[in-house]
Amino acid sequence: MIGAAMFEYFSAQGWRVQATTRRRDHVDAVHPYLDLSAPSQDLPAADFVILAAAIARIGDCESQPESTRRINVDGTLSVARDLAGQGSHVLLLSSDKVFDGTIPMRRRHDEPCPACAYGEQKAVAEAGVLALGDQGAVLRLSKVLEPGLDLLTGWARDLDAGQPITPFHDLYLAPVRVAMVARIAAHIADERAAGIYHCTGAADHSYVDLARILVAGMDRDPELIQPISCEAANLPAAARPRHTTLEMTVEQARWGLTAPLFEVTANDVIGCLG
Numbered sequence: 398m399i400g401a402a403m404f405e406y407f408s409a410q411g412w413r414v415q416a417t418t419r420r421r422d423h424v425d426a427v428h429p430y431l432d433l434s435a436p437s438q439d440l441p442a443a444d445f446v447i448l449a450a451a452i453a454r455i456g457d458c459e460s461q462p463e464s465t466r467r468i469n470v471d472g473t474l475s476v477a478r479d480l481a482g483q484g485s486h487v488l489l490l491s492s493d494k495v496f497d498g499t500i501p502m503r504r505r506h507d508e509p510c511p512a513c514a515y516g517e518q519k520a521v522a523e524a525g526v527l528a529l530g531d532q533g534a535v536l537r538l539s540k541v542l543e544p545g546l547d548l549l550t551g552w553a554r555d556l557d558a559g560q561p562i563t564p565f566h567d568l569y570l571a572p573v574r575v576a577m578v579a580r581i582a583a584h585i586a587d588e589r590a591a592g593i594y595h596c597t598g599a600a601d602h603s604y605v606d607l608a609r610i611l612v613a614g615m616d617r618d619p620e621l622i623q624p625i626s627c628e629a630a631n632l633p634a635a636a637r638p639r640h641t642t643l644e645m646t647v648e649q650a651r652w653g654l655t656a657p658l659f660e661v662t663a664n665d666v667i668g669c670l671g
């Protein structure tokens with residue numbers, strides 16, 4: 398999702414962009430082949446590289462820690478080092494899950510304290526990219542909310558049919574739009590900025606709050622919202638942190654970017670649902 402959006406954003410900004418694929422039938426001049434589980438050493442050189450490919454599902458990393466580590470850490474760092482060796486500036490997309498979610502507004506130089514395999518893998522990958530010195534940057538993201546997400550389209554379909562929806566009252570998100578992720582990545586690219594950067598919403602809200610905004614936006618009966626606990630969904634504990642926000646003081650001071658309010662992001666996304 399994010400890699401494709403980056404491709405569009407950077408192309409529109411006038412960059413000449415290539416986007417890797419691991420699907421042989423998609424390979425062409427703009428889409429070079431890359432499988433992070435067995436990365437080749439002959440990737441095309443680039444001024445700026447965004448490491449967006451990953452196994453990004455917390456449950457997959459929890460159930461298959463070895464095979465996902467090969468992709469999220471070993472393959473990722475192999476590519477990062479190879480391309481940095483050719484002069485590329487490298488940006489790794491990371492996550493609030495490098496922290497355990499017990500406190501809000503984590504600071505960028507707080508020691509990582511992941512509570513899940515996905516967060517552990519991201520923390521190790523971060524350290525490897527930061528070790529590239531002035532060629533390495535890390536951008537930690539909270540939940541990226543876009544209209545195409547299955548959750549939102551599924552809820553909208555059910556509400557349209559007059560069916561109830563069952564959002565979690567005890568699962569939280571501090572969402573951002575992918576366009577904001579791309580804007581920060583573009584600043585990092587333009588300035589060849591190194592170090593750690595953050596992109597999160599201003600505050601955590603529950604999925605019930607998100608459902609309320611959707612129901613209001615679709616002018617449906619609020620009674621169709623039937624909150625449930627995520628305990629029932631078998632989510633690993635680390636996949637349901639109470640806090641996902643990260644402080645954005647540097648992004649504000651340097652680029653004038655502030656963490657968006659929940660209502661603003663949610664209304665914006667829901668307005669695009671059609």
Ligand SMILES: NC(=O)c1ccc[n+]([C@@H]2O[C@H](COP(=O)([O-])OP(=O)(O)OC[C@H]3O[C@@H](n4cnc5c(N)ncnc54)[C@H](OP(=O)(O)O)[C@@H]3O)[C@@H](O)[C@H]2O)c1
Binds near residue numbers: 431432493542
């Ligand atoms: N989305 C979020 O809310 C969020 C939040 C925090 C951090 N992030 C991070 O942001 C990055 C992008 O996330 P996303 O939501 O865009 O994830 P996504 O939609 O799941 O995309 C991940 C991409 O990685 C590719 N990939 C998986 N295994 C690969 C391998 N072995 N070799 C090469 N490519 C492989 C997938 O290829 P296929 O299409 O072939 O499967 C897919 O295109 C990830 O690093 C994720 O951890 C995302």
